[in-house]
Amino acid sequence: MLLSIREIVWETADACSLIFDSSFAYEPGQYLTVSTPVGARCYSLASSPFSGSMPQIVVKRVAGGQVSNWICDHVRPGDQLSCTGPAGRFTPSSLSADLLLLAGGSGITPIMSIITSTSGSPALIYANRDASSIIFKDELDGLLPVTHWLDSERGLPTADGLAALILPYREREAFVCGPEPFVAVAEKALQLAGVPDSRIHIERFEPAAVGDIDATVSVTIDGRTHDLPWPAGRRLLDVMIDADLNPPFSCRQGQCGACAVRMTSGEVDLLNNEILEEEDFADGYILACQAIPRSPSISITYF
The missing domain is CATH 3.10.20.30 (Beta-grasp domain)
Structure with a gap:
């Protein structure tokens, strides 16, 4: 499907939200596969399908990232992007449950969709390089209490350090999204805190095929x-x-x-x-x- 860009909002110096001009059906935590002239990449939806707001993804510029840099450098309001999806199973079975959410960097994107879709009282642990790299900082502070882990203050996240923060919420379903090193540490921390694997959910992109070719x-x-x-x-x-x-x-x-x-x-x-x-x-x-x-x-x- 071709989606037109209604608005672009810079959330941080290197991350922007693309807000689309038309709505479609999706579930909290799902993602789109976006095709560009330099390749395709999966981007999670940050918006809630129940709020009436237009669908929104976040693109974070990374060093050497062909697709993310092309989008940040070239896409403007009114442009169209070719997308497939939505896809993914990173969605809570109950949106009324109290959830434990762990995000690293731009991994906040599907977590934000879940937060704004749930009627429960979620707990969020959010890791970033420093305060200036926190995506959705103002929105999150107005939605729920957030435990921030900033590398500039604590060093890189550790399994023991995260486990101590997780302990009060170890009976909850846990949802984890972020760069692979953060995901690995967070998964180990959840296990150290006594959260069984059956209650640990990690976002894994299994994209809809671009072109759908066997x-x-x-x-x-x-x-x-x-x-x-x-x-x-x-x-x-x-x-x-x-x-x-x-x-x-x-x-x-x-x-x-x-x-x-x-x-x-x-x-x-x-x-x-x-x-x-x-x-x-x-x-x-x-x-x-x-x-x-x-x-x-x-x-x-x-x-």
Whole structure:
């Protein structure tokens, strides 16, 4: 679907809200996959579907982030973006329950949607680099008590430190969103505080397919070539892992480059890229953890 931009609001120096000009059905905590000329990326909806406000996403500029930087530099009110979705299951089963919410940086986006949709009394722990990087600071202060964790004051979040903050709320359903390092620490903290895994919910982007193409991929790795089915919307890294290959990877967020592989034929979309530069694309490199198929036949090699 094509969505027109009604308004752009800069929430911080490097994060802006895009407010769309038309409404559509979605659930609190869901996201859209936004396509741009430099790739596609998933962005969570920050608005509530029950408030009557227009749908809203937040785009945070990151170093080397092709899609986020393109949006921040080029998109203006009145422009249109091609989006798929909404998608995702990061939605509470009950919006009247008292929830425990943990967010890091721009991970506040789907959490904000949940906060403004619930009739319960949520508790929020929100980690940021410093006070100037807090997204939705004024809105949050008017909605609920917030426990802020600022790296500039406490250092990076630790499992023990977060666990102490979580303890009073350990009987609640917990929802976690943020960069992968924060998510890993928060998940460990919840376990240390005694929250069972069945009550821990983490946002994982499993995007609607851009172009909705089923493909086959020829993978040359460890001296052998494997022809694999590549279903629409599945990430290349997951396809290879499911086939019992041994592809290198680390962050799974498109931020480290450990999963980079050279594509020798075909086309893909990258849902996020915060590491590859134009010269890398010119040499054929893609990120396996973020690639979904755009043509019916693709070949990649680790040599």
